[in-house]
Amino acid sequence: MSHDVNYRKLFTPAKYRLIRELQTPKRLAELSRQLKISKQAVHAHLQELIRIGFVKKSGNMFFITKTGKIFLDKVREVTELTSVLTNLGEFLNTHDLTPIPHEMLLKIGDLQNAKVAVRKPYEIDERFLSIISDSKWVLGLSTVYHPEYPSIFCKLSTKANVCLILQKDIYEKVRKRNYDELVDYLRRGEMYICEGANLNFIVSESGLIMGLYTNDGIYDSSSFLICRSKSASEWGAKLFRYYLKKSQKIFNP
Structure with missing residues (x-):
């Protein structure tokens, strides 16, 4: 009827x-x-x-x-989406969102209570460490090189299930500058190579941290999104699986 x-x-x-x-x-x-x-x-x-x-x-x-x-579920979803877009609007509008699939942008309401965090450029942030330090599993994608990352994730792989995706040029830098740590990491953790990702994020059961490029194509090293919730972890894990399908696994460096 x-x-x-x-x-x-x-x-x-x-x-x-x-x-x-x-x-x-x-x-x-x-x-x-x-x-x-x-x-x-x-x-x-x-x-x-x-x-x-x-x-x-x-x-x-x-x-x-x-x-x-x-x-009711659909209205709740729209309400949550509106809340996140209102809270993060300025950050999202000034950064490149094209690396995030459209269907995942529609679900960005899952990042309830997400905050924009300010940091000193390229310093290891304590909030980053808190997301990964006591986690049972960690997934990450990186398009920037940091000299401390290889050591951090090599040690992390001794106590957690770690899977990383690196942009091809970043992998080559790690291979050249941190070869021993790379070999040691691959004994326990998994690593993949991708190209053209243009975003950085780390996700675990403790939450999600995501860094984006500006609309001018420059990586924003002074701020990132952080969200500590189960729904954010699930959202981040889904984003990781999206890029994993586009990546090639590394077996031997």
């Missing part, structure tokens, strides 16, 4: 709050009390939501339907 839906009236904060409350069945009076709006107003909202199939009534109880749950 089709319905003529006034979407402008449907997408209101009151209806969103109402559907969210109905994840557990409730009576009209309880909804009115929790939402702090009159029974008449709640009843009017409920009737519209029932008409389009997002809510059902059984006896004196109202509850969310399967389609209502789908709607």
